[in-house]
Amino acid sequence: MEWETVSFEGMGPIRFGMSPEEVAGIVGPPDRSRRGLRPGTFNEFRGTEAPIVRYNENRVREIEAFYDLESVTFQGIDLFHTNGIEVLRRLEELNGDARLSVGIILFDKLGLTAGRLDEGPRTGHSVTAFSSGTWDGKMGDFESISFK
Template structure:
């Protein structure tokens, strides 16, 4: 399956605002679920069959895809099928900048975060789409970064 990311909407058939039951209808039941640190959060895992789905107040708020899920695309960019540095440069250009904190790269206008796609083994490479307002008030520790010189 090709997982197409649509900013602030979702990934593939998984849309922000869906309930766990809605998600299960579209991509099947999770292999496992885990309660988050906050009482109103939950994450569902389906191995390499589908992205990790995170809920806040029983509604999809984040969707994270790892390198081994298959084809993940955003605006014509194959996220894991393209050189990581090129992906980061393209996302930075589309977003009008990038910010980083503790290895998380934020593309706030695109509704995306990524790990360092240009570093380390691909086992840690991921991209997360998030619902609007997810990062509001939580970016004080982020600093600007540019991938244009890499």
Template structure:
């Protein structure tokens, strides 16, 4: 399956606002789920190389893909097969800036966060697509960062 990220819409066939049943219809049932930190939130995990799906109030809010998921792209950029620093540079340019906190880089205008693709180990590399409004009011403690 191709996992193309579309800003504020979703990742592959998984779209923001879908219910757990709708997600199961397109990628299969979860192998397990775990309650999230916030009230009304939970995460679903599948063993068949699919993203982690995060819900809030029973609707998809975030979708996270890790380095071992094939064909994760954003606007023609192959997130995990390209040089990590180059990916960050291109995302920064598209977004207009980048913000960092605890190894998470936020590209708020693109609807993406990354687990520092320019650092090791590769097993920690990730990209998360998020629904509009997810990071509103939460970036005050983040610092600006540039990869150019």
């Protein structure tokens, strides 16, 4: 399956705002699920077959892909098979800047965060697409960073 990420819309066939039943109808039932830290939140896991889907009030809010999910792209960039620093440079250029906090690199205008793309080995690399409003009011701890 192709996992093209579209800013503030979704990843592959999974779209923000979908219910768990809609997601299961597209990518199958989860292998397991886990309650989130905040009330009304939970996560669904499907191994390496699909990304982790995070819900808030039974609606998709975030979609996280790890290095072992095939065909994860953003605007033609293969996020896990292109050099990590090059991916971060290109995302920074598209976003206009990049912000860092506790290992998370935020591209707020693109609706993406990246984890560990600048580190080796690839086993920790991840990208999360998020819905509009997810990071509103939460950027105070982030510092500017550049990969140029």
